[in-house]
Amino acid sequence: MKIGRYEILDEIGEGAMGAVFRAHDPLIERTVAIKTVPIAQLRKEAPDAESRFLREAQSAGRLSHPNIVTIYDVGEADAVAYIAMEYLRGATLREIMDKGPMPLDLALDTALQMAEALAFAHEHGVIHRDVKPANVVITGQSGRIKLTDFGIAHVVNSDQTQAGQMLGSPRYMSPEQAMGREVEGRSDIFSLGAVLYEMLTGHYAFDGDSLPTIIYRVVNDTPVAASALRPQLPAALGELLGRMLSKQPEARPDARAVVGALRSLALATPPATAAPSHRDEITRPLRVLAFGIPLAVFLLIGLGIIVIEHFLPSPTPSAPPAAPRATGGTAGTPAASGPEVRPSGEAPGPPEAAKRESDPYLAGLDKKLVELRIKRTMLLLKYTRQHPDVVQVDREIERLRAERRRHLKQLEKKG
Template sequence: MKIGRYEILDEIGQGAMGTVYRARDPLIERTVAIKTVPIAQLQQEGADAESRFLREAQSAGRLSHPNIVTIYDVGEADGLAYIAMEYLPGRTLRDLMDKGPMPLDLALDTAMQMAEAMAFAHEHGVIHRDIKPANVVVTGKRGQIKLTDFGIAHLVNSDHTQAGQMLGSPRYMSPEQAMGREVDGRSDIFSLGAVLYEMLTGRYAFDGDSLPTIVYRVINEAPVPATTLRPRISVGLASLLAHMLNKKPEARPDARTLVSAFHALALTLASTPATSPIPVPSTNRVSRPLRVLAFGVPIGVFLLIGLGIIVIEHFLATPPHAPQLPLQQAASPAVDDTAAAQPPPASDEAANTPPPQSDAYLTGLDKKLVELRIKRTVLLLKYTNQHPDVVQVNRQIEQLRAERGRYLKRQQKN
């Protein structure tokens, strides 16, 4: 069997819009994947469906990145529209996630590679619109990932990126996509957040026994805090994850910011002494060293150090005896928590006040410091270090640090 010049070897499966085959390109002796859909089927779906299929290849074909599948050719033959693309032997991320929660370092590295691909695509005016584990192929021994199946990708600056089309996989849709509204790259960020949540916890961020239930939860409900399901998840990672899953697109970080944040979290995770790992079912996957460590610290990380985000895990780790900060609170940078975060007055009278019998006061100070540092981290995802809100939070942090120091000195004297 042939499709155009391509010799079909076998069927791989069903894609988002049609059948996918493994084929051979006789011109250059290369194995490719051929994605097909009957032209008649496209015509039945509407006049725009055929052109949308071709625009997919045109938009994805403009992208050349290590974490994005390469498009070689597009055409029509024997009543079929087809796209010839890079053949990727290996497992999908869905295969790995079906075996349970992933190791923290592997989940972070996978999310970082996905964010790198998305950042590149978004900077070239292309959104994916169907980010999900089945569209992520894991190749090679080192676990390189490639985003595939831009089956519903559109050019952001094209007139054909329209509202009113609910395209994508419901569990990973953004709220605006689920409502059929116009979407941009921030929709992909939400979808990546849903994938990362599942990698970390082994559970869907949004689930239900029917499509309406799932869509309702995507639009209206926050998922169970990831730290509830896996306490080893740091406050910094939980805060970033909540930011990605914010219902408001404008509150989510862009993909390039995510790459830098994932780099910072990966470095701090690697420098943190290991504790009891979460039990993970035995699999053939190998938790490889993070690429960021193999290739050195990127410039973006040093910028993050200057901004203070690199301390996400080292300084924001909640002490074992202290309560975990709720995920919803970390995801609400718009809430004015200034009053709650204000330190105790640093007056002479306060300095002479006998300390409590237990360490409850110190624990309270530490909790307030954690809350303020999370607030600063969220602000720094949007503003510079000189922004008035950041300056105010920094001042509050310094006041709390001073009060903490005074308290410890009083304890030593006693």
């Protein structure tokens, strides 16, 4: 089966009005995602549905940003309209959130990347208008998020804008959007606030058993404070959520301000585990009894791996001692001069060991690195390298390594 020049490999999902396929582009030998919809259905859906579908490609295609899905091509073939876009490997944010409240640092990092994508889009005259967890993909390679589906995106000052249309997903749309009024960038900020609220609490900011009920609550109700559902949340985060979910657009911060606020909160937040659910509290004794011994065995294996890889000295050729100097060694290359060239920082030589014993801060960094290595090993026994928790631990390990190198350089200057 083909659509235009694209060779269809398999169906990977359903879009708002049509199917989404994984396909091969023989022209440049790459895998793409093809979003399709029958032209007849577009014309039946609404007078402007066909132009709105094509506007998705025009809107997203003008945005080149690491947190926004890349659009490659748009066209019509065999009675269907299609958009060829970047094929993303990973899970949607919806799938991650369905498991319960997210760790605070992971929720802040995800919201920060979403805000950066929206800030870039708004600065280029594009409003997404359908920000929701299902439209965010967490890629498996690096934990980077991609904002997708500009299917109802609105180009500011477009002649095709129609007031009175209610577009978007009810639980995440802004009050002005729910009432069919004109929207601007701060409408996306309200939607981002609703997503962040749910990431942190595990509850919808606005919910109901019918569409009218949800719309009424979006327009009129203020959600329960996130701190009431998760008391350990920083006060500054609660204040930011309150501003993002304001019923008045002018009272909300713009996307660039949200980026700054989230970045400050992320820098001040240490890595943490997700808030426990009631189900966890009920079944914890059973889990301890059933899996305590296997987990202990896994822990011993993990400790063994860490000791072997990072603490036992590897044989090195003897050489006369040399004065310490900075070198540009790379990972996988034997260190030639002093401990400062070790990229991991977990296997200090004799001079560095002495520094660690005399420097409490360096000893604390080493202890934290060991703890994270153990945690990473345990996660890998349960998940894969692409799991968001493993990715987050790897980021924290790299952050601590950088801080360790910086601190060692300061000690050398003082010495």
